[in-house]
Amino acid sequence: xxxxxxxxxxxxxxxxxxxxxxxxxxxxxxxxxxxxxxxxxxxxxxxxxxxxxxxxxxxxxxxxxxxxxxxxxxxxxxxxxxxxxxxxxxxxxxxxxxxxxxxxxxxxxxxxxxxxxxxxxxxxxxxxxxxxxxxxxxxxxxxxxxxxxxxxxxxxxxxxxxxxxxx
Numbered sequence: 576x577x578x579x580x581x582x583x584x585x586x587x588x589x590x591x592x593x594x595x596x597x598x599x600x601x602x603x604x605x606x607x608x609x610x611x612x613x614x615x616x617x618x619x620x621x622x623x624x625x626x627x628x629x630x631x632x633x634x635x636x637x638x639x640x641x642x643x644x645x646x647x648x649x650x651x652x653x654x655x656x657x658x659x660x661x662x663x664x665x666x667x668x669x670x671x672x673x674x675x676x677x678x679x680x681x682x683x684x685x686x687x688x689x690x691x692x693x694x695x696x697x698x699x700x701x702x703x704x705x706x707x708x709x710x711x712x713x714x715x716x717x718x719x720x721x722x723x724x725x726x727x728x729x730x731x732x733x734x735x736x737x738x739x740x741x742x
């Protein structure tokens with residue numbers, strides 16, 4: 576009798592565990608995989624550094640209209656020879672073109688990259704060197720592309736953060 580009850584308890588435990596596994600699998604299937612999604616909101620941010628006096632944060636925000644995955648060769652990063660705050664537009668373009676890149680020759684290799692096509696909705700960029708000119712956003716541009724509402728910007732997904740649409 577005790578063995579029968581123990582067996583019944585064991586069977587009940589197995590049935591409830593399998594029901595829980597099926598329920599968990601359904602929940603996992605319902606959860607979308609992480610990463611960018613078409614129609615989602617994304618934002619690119621620069622600045623905000625500093626301990627006491629924070630530098631302004633500049634940004635580019637839009638909705639994702641396309642996603643592409645590609646393989647790229649990660650070669651050595653370009654050595655510009657000056658601090659990022661002293662980079663010219665040509666220097667920033669050179670660094671952007673080389674990205675993704677590595678610092679050591681032993682790390683050179685092919686990497687998977689996710690690119691996002693972002694339809695521009697809003698932005699805030701510095702307009703003078705006093706406001707900040709070391710980044711990829713400057714004078715209404717992302718690198719060398721003039722920002723216009725609805726214009727498509729191709730950008731690495733790793734540089735973006737999710738955001739709320741319309742905020």
